[in-house]
Amino acid sequence: xxxxxxxxxxxxxxxxxxxxxxxxxxxxxxxxxxxxxxxxxxxxxxxxxxxxxxxxxxxxxxxxxxxxxxxxxxxxxxxxxxxxxxxxxxxxxxxxxxxxxxxxxxxxxxxxxxxxxxxxxxxxxxxxxxxxxxxxxxxxxxxxxxxxxxxxxxxxxxxxxxxxxxxxxxxxxxxxxxxxxxxxxxxxxxxxxxxxxxxxxxxxxxxxxxxxxxxxxxxxxxxxxxxxxxxxxxxxxxxxxxxxxxxxxxxxxxxxxxxxxxxxxxxxxxxxxxxxxxxxxxxxxxxxxxxxxxxxxxxxxxxxxxxxxxxxxxxxxxxxxxxxxxx
Amino acid sequence: xxxxxxxxxxxxxxxxxxxxxxxxxxxxxxxxxxxxxxxxxxxxxxxxxxxxxxxxxxxxxxxxxxxxxxxxxxxxxxxxxxxxxxxxxxxxxxxxxxxxxxxxxxxxxxxxxxxxxxxxxxxxxxxxxxxxxxxxxxxxxxxxxxxxxxxxxxxxxxxxxxxxxxxxxxxxxxxxxxxxxxxxxxxxxxxxxxxxxxxxxxxxxxxxxxxxxxxxxxxxxxxxxxxxxxxxxxxxxxxxxxxxxxxxxxxxxxxxxxxxxxxxxxxxxxxxxxxxxxxxxxxxxxxxxxxxxxxxxxxxxxxxxxxxxxxxxxxxxxxxxxxxxxxxxxxxxxxxxxxxxxxxxxxxxxxxxxxxxxxxxxxxxxxxxxxxxxxxxxxxxxxxxxxxxx
Numbered sequence: 218x219x220x221x222x223x224x225x226x227x228x229x230x231x232x233x234x235x236x237x238x239x240x241x242x243x244x245x246x247x248x249x250x251x252x253x254x255x256x257x258x259x260x261x262x263x264x265x266x267x268x269x270x271x272x273x274x275x276x277x278x279x280x281x282x283x284x285x286x287x288x289x290x291x292x293x294x295x296x297x298x299x300x301x302x303x304x305x306x307x308x309x310x311x312x313x314x315x316x317x318x319x320x321x322x323x324x325x326x327x328x329x330x331x332x333x334x335x336x337x338x339x340x341x342x343x344x345x346x347x348x349x350x351x352x353x354x355x356x357x358x359x360x361x362x363x364x365x366x367x368x369x370x371x372x373x374x375x376x377x378x379x380x381x382x383x384x385x386x387x388x389x390x391x392x393x394x395x396x397x398x399x400x401x402x403x404x405x406x407x408x409x410x411x412x413x414x415x416x417x418x419x420x421x422x423x424x425x426x427x428x429x430x431x432x433x434x435x436x437x438x439x440x441x442x443x444x445x446x447x448x449x450x451x452x453x454x455x456x457x458x459x460x461x462x463x464x465x466x467x468x469x470x471x472x473x474x475x476x477x478x479x480x481x482x483x484x485x486x487x488x489x490x491x492x493x494x495x496x497x498x499x500x501x502x503x504x505x506x507x508x509x510x511x512x513x514x515x516x517x518x519x520x521x522x523x524x525x526x527x528x529x530x531x532x533x534x535x536x537x538x539x540x541x542x543x544x
Numbered sequence: 545x546x547x548x549x550x551x552x553x554x555x556x557x558x559x560x561x562x563x564x565x566x567x568x569x570x571x572x573x574x575x576x577x578x579x580x581x582x583x584x585x586x587x588x589x590x591x592x593x594x595x596x597x598x599x600x601x602x603x604x605x606x607x608x609x610x611x612x613x614x615x616x617x618x619x620x621x622x623x624x625x626x627x628x629x630x631x632x633x634x635x636x637x638x639x640x641x642x643x644x645x646x647x648x649x650x651x652x653x654x655x656x657x658x659x660x661x662x663x664x665x666x667x668x669x670x671x672x673x674x675x676x677x678x679x680x681x682x683x684x685x686x687x688x689x690x691x692x693x694x695x696x697x698x699x700x701x702x703x704x705x706x707x708x709x710x711x712x713x714x715x716x717x718x719x720x721x722x723x724x725x726x727x728x729x730x731x732x733x734x735x736x737x738x739x740x741x742x743x744x745x746x747x748x749x750x751x752x753x754x755x756x757x758x759x760x761x762x763x764x765x766x767x768x769x770x771x772x773x774x775x776x777x778x779x780x781x782x783x784x785x786x787x788x789x790x791x792x793x794x795x796x797x798x799x800x801x802x803x804x805x806x807x808x809x810x811x812x813x814x815x816x817x818x819x820x821x822x823x824x825x826x827x828x829x830x831x832x833x834x835x836x837x838x839x840x841x842x843x844x845x846x847x848x849x850x851x852x853x854x855x856x857x858x859x860x861x862x863x864x865x866x867x868x869x870x871x872x873x874x875x876x877x878x879x880x881x882x883x884x885x886x887x888x889x890x891x892x893x894x895x896x897x898x899x900x901x902x903x904x905x906x907x908x909x910x911x912x913x914x915x916x917x918x919x920x921x922x923x924x925x926x927x928x929x930x931x932x933x934x
Contacts, residue, residue: 259811267836271807312915368643372851372915382836463800463829471798513808 238497241484241504248507255514263392270384270395271462272506274299274455276499277401278473279480280408281451283498284444286481289424289490290339290346292445294353295452295477298331299470301357302456304369307465312372320377324453331357332449336442346445354474361467369465381461397458404454408495411447420444424490472523479526480505482533505529580761580779580789586772592780595739603896610896611871611922612878615736617890622730625716626886627691630664633880634690636681638698638722639673642797642825643849643916648721648873650933654926655874662881675702682706686713692880695729696721700769716883720876722770730883731891733875735868738773742822744866744899745845746778749818750785752843752862757817760809761792762802762830764823770868774822787818799829806833819844824865827852831861848900848908851915857905865900871922 252259259265278295285292302324309323310316335353339346384395411417422430423440431437452470459469484501486493509522598615605613633656640646649668656666669685671678678698683706685693693710695717697703704725710717711728720733749759759782763775775792782789791809795802809816810833819830824847831852834841843862846852848869856863872895882889898920900908908919914934923929 256811263838264811366640366646368641368646368916370646370914370916382832459800463798463803464832466799468796468798469800510808510811514812516812 237485238494238500241497241500244483245500245504245507248504248511252507252511252514255511259510259514262390266391266394266398267384268506268510269401269503270397272503273395273397273401274381274459274462275473275476275480275506276502277404277451277455277458278477279484279498279502280404280495281448281455282474282477282481283408283484283486283493283495284420284447285346285441286478286486286488286498287424287490287493287495288420288441288444289427290441290444291350291478292332292335292448293347293350293474294331294335294357295448295455296470296473296475297354297357297361298328298449298452299456299459299473300467301361301470302327302453303460303465303469304361304365304467306377306456306460307369307373308365308371310371310374310377312374314374314376317374317376321457324457325450328449328451328453328456329446330449331452332446333442335449336445339445340438340441365467369467371465373460373465377457378461378464381458381463397462400454400458404451405496405499408499412495416440416443421491424492426491475523475526476505477502479529482537483529485533485537487537488534580782581792583779584772584776586769587776591737591773592739592777595737595777596743598736598894599740599744599897609922610869610898611874613896614890615894615896617893619888620730620891621888622716622883623886625692625730625883627884629662629691629884631662631691631881631884632665632667632689633663633692633694633877634667634685634688635669635694635876636678636685636696637668637670638678638696640670641673644825644868644870644918647916647918647921647933648870651870651921651923651926652873652877654923654928654932655877657927659877659881663877671698673698675699678703679706682710686710686715690715691884692716692718694718694720694876694880695724697724698722700724716880718876718879718883720872731879731889731893733872733879733893733895735872735895735897737897738770739777740897741866741868742774742777743781745774745820745864746781747785748845748864749820749843750782750787753787753818756788757842758790758813758815759787759818759820760806760816761789761820762795762805762822762826763792764797764825765794771822778820778822782820790816795826797823797825799826802826802829803833803836806830807837810834810837810839815839815842817842821845821847823847824849824852828855831855831859835859848919849915850909850913850917850919853900853905853909853919854911854915857909863902867898867900867918867920869895869897869920869922870918871895871920874922874926 281295282292306320306324309320331353335350338344338349380396380400384393386393388394419435419440423435423437427437463469480502481498482488483504484493484497486498601615603613603615604617637649640649656663667688667690669681671681675698682695693715695707697719700723707717707719707724708726708728717729718731718733719729723732761778764771790813793805795805819842821827827844827846828851830844831841841859841861845864845866848865848867852865875893875895879889879893913930917933923933
């Protein structure tokens, strides 16, 4: 970590050692070229910005998942958390615009609370996070089903939906800047700042070697619990954007946990923790979305998406395993 | 550790899609750009011809109560079921797992309340969309002293033996919505059906869109008879009109997925000139995808769900809404009471299936009802309206 601190800023972001973002930037560049060849219009500011806006939820979830993974844990509950939040939001708002902001607050608190429970169960009760968050996944799915009788009720107000759907219109040069993109940039900046703070370094140290961290006086359980809370918060923000984008849906968050984990792994973050950057994780999500867009342009069936995700997880983990074992 | 984690993750990827959403959503994309593809194996020409004829048929029964009307009815004698009231009516329900069924069930409960002088007890068992549970439910109900049994089967073939067992227990059985492969129930109640639904939407879209334009067909999922018939009738209409169907995609009824699909097609083809849907649940998401992309909304069909009717009116869309009316949930109660009275009933009982058009849109659009309500509930005269449906 010492070398990282001393390196000048641009070098720090682009450092090509294990866990750096150079490989993912290279993949992203290749995909951009392929997209440009097939569908040059896509790279025009309006369509590119709306693509970034649409990708914001998965990028946020990747950032949230990064905190947990880099600390050495997993969070499989985020997809069902997103679904639960969207369904809860619709029922609480019930198409009444005046309830928008209170419900946004409720969602953020709820997301943080679910993360807190995940974190405490994992760290204090020593349940492996795989099991904790898988359990939370099932609890949330069941609770939502029970609470809503299996069909969503109520409706989201236009005020709530604008975060995921609307944009700043008539921006010079860029044209239309989705609110979701602005939210994403703000959260991304906060995430980068957080990782550069003492907490960020502690988090990575905990994932790298929890025992050493413990011995040097780091409260490991508290650090990991905070990572889960951050993941829950990211899921809440993603739920607000996704609910806004598509409206009430029982499948709003289906499969997102795998998308987020794939993105994190693709972004060069080591499963098991201790290596990788939050920028890499977010770029991984962007790359994954761009890959799916490219597959669409080439008319590849959407059903192949989960196959591609699976292959990426395997290849990325295998490649990083080779890199680390050869040093 | 990492490799182990990856393997576990992969096995989870497999089981993350165990919902109905798991149906192979890829098969249809192969048809993209290749027209409407093969005809569905669910297609039966005679049924298709029959349903299209029924669309034009004049119903018998009171004009202001379509749930009591029947199309080309054949009456059956029910004298042997006559018994004095009040009655205990039992209902084995496939599930309440979508807004259509929720609205329908509330309508049925209200009908029971309206008839409370003649119904002493109404027993409802929800099978939660599971065949096995519904088989057990029906079996349980047989021992509960029901005067009549109403069944809305979860799936056709699997529930047939359970319904047959109920018939042979001697009580009158009324089946509605989805059917069973047996004639033993006293009557089977449903609207005209999927061919009529699919045909009305497809004919409208192909007539209203610009000639030679590109149509995107959005389906919920494959392999369900009521939905397969809708698509197969649409396929016939599109083939006849020689429109260019650029894609047939499955949405799983998910608005987010629908929006992505429509957006993908808009990016791939630039414009889409018509959208056909086999169910209205995600029609609003499709409309929004055009709006968010800054494109005009092409001719489209939805269903009588209020969110669609509202956006249709607000945005002045070129649209139509064939329906699968929720008022059919009233009819089984009425039928059961008539059977227990020994009155003749239509069997099969084919209900009319109205279409919402630009001309009658205003009469169905009640802005005070929630977005997921179905306009064709026939429930405005029932006890507790409108609060019960909110």
